[in-house]
Amino acid sequence: MIEAQSLTMRYGGRVTALDNLTVAVEPGVIGLVGANGAGKSTLIKLMLGLLTPTSGTVRVFELDATTEGEAVRARVGYMPESDALPPDLSAAEFVTHMARMSGLPRTVARERASETLRHVGLYEERYRQIGGYSTGMKQRVKLAQSLVHDPDLLLLDEPTNGLDPAGRDAMLTLIARIGEEFGIAVVVCSHLLGEVERICDTLVAIDAGRLLRADRIDAMTTQQGVLAVEVDEGTDILAARLADIGLRVAREDRLLLVPLESDRTYDTIMQVVADLELPLHRLDERRHRVAELFAQRTGEVAHADK
């Protein structure tokens, strides 16, 4: 669905926002993660044809976003990162106007605006002026305007920006619903990996304009399972014995972490614990959080909160 080929973007010939990025993703809920300034927003603007790449190409729905931007934009919805709403219009009026800008006839535009506002949870308040809305409500209006013309792809730039934890959860749930139930492909940009990994089925990580990794999220997590073993006593003895039989053991406080290399690892550990007659407190598989995968490659992505 989206294909970037050697995509490079320099601003004013000096700042390199994207550096020879090649990536292809299939429809679904796609997380685009990276620290601030990694090139996420630039990539999105290139996909919309709002920017012309310095070199390379980006194709969306097999259309060249740079030369066939109009056709791409007809099928895409965009939610920018910054505030983008006129305070003196009501949400209903503004979203209707934006629907018409996307080519929906007048009456249909009004109907779909109400529908969409209902879907994002702003039905009762839709005739109030946007200026009086909370940040969370404004984010919902921004989402509604990107969704009102029923695009095939939504590009959401930091949709949880400025929201409190409850607001973030609600927004993420909504985005997941759009992807799963509405059947619309979604690209969610975020500098918070932990947030998007929950709802994405594909993850694209970029750092300093380069591709870090792009893969389906299940491929990223299952390969890297670890078993967490905790015994009430004899942790050291157990660690030594496991190391002896060739397992790579890591300590984390009272926990021993053993990479889950095959199904037999589990049985092996059980056997060793039983042989040593140690009181087993817990033995469970811990899904490696995607964050840890990236943390090994770059310290930035996982906890770049700024």
Added chain:
Amino acid sequence: MPTSDRGRGAAGVIHDIGYQRYTGVRLGRDYAVRSLYVHGVRTVFGLGRGPKAKIFPWFSASVLMLFAVIDVAVRAKTGTLPISYLNISRDGVLLVLLFLATAAPELVSRDLRNKTLPLYFSRPLERTDYILAKYAALVTGVFLVLAAPMFVVFLGGAFSLNGAHAVWREFTDFLGGLVWAAVVAVVESAVALLIASLLRRAAVATAVIAGYFLLTTGVGQAIGAIIGSDTGKNIGNMLSPPDVLEGLKKWAYRIPFTDIGGFGPAYLTVTVLMTAVAVALLLVRYRRVSV
């Protein structure tokens, strides 16, 4: 509209009829531009907005309309028009300016300030479409506030004048007035919109537009006074859009006993240049504006 219950399961809300894909017509770029134009004309008159947005446009329009009422009343008594069709833009110059200076920022400064442009430009319409639709909306607004009183004067004349010949002459005067209203609208809107497009704050943009029109008139008069003679006056008139237009009007409509001398073609050239440069800069401005 048919309903589907695709969304019912997860949402768990009884009233939720689920999301429906839109399969109807999509009217594309031309329609979007036309819609933006209509939206712009409404914006110019504060329609679909609060009462505050209606104060200035309707004040200007009302006072200009008052001119027409006075015209009709005076002509009924004396038989002559105190303010001719062509002079409504001159005698109401401040009202037109007030209208322009408040409407142009409503059209463009607000979108800059509110950062709404990315939402437009991520849709099929192009940057050029956007600004030309806004320009057309402002031209329409200015034209309407000038043309409406002319229409009233004409109606008053049509009912009170005697003889087909007089009514026909009145009609041609009226048409001449409409053409003139269109010229004023095209020229002054371009300048006002360019200024507004460079300023994010609507109040500042209003002040700068008004300041530009008034100051250029003032400076022009000073130049005229310094140089002295009609030549000096005509040179001074080349700065301010309303003054240039006055000169052009005297020449184009062959108004007798004027002081424009041989400056007629110069007025025409300056008018065309002023408009062309303003529109060109507007297009450049919106090609460059970052989103």
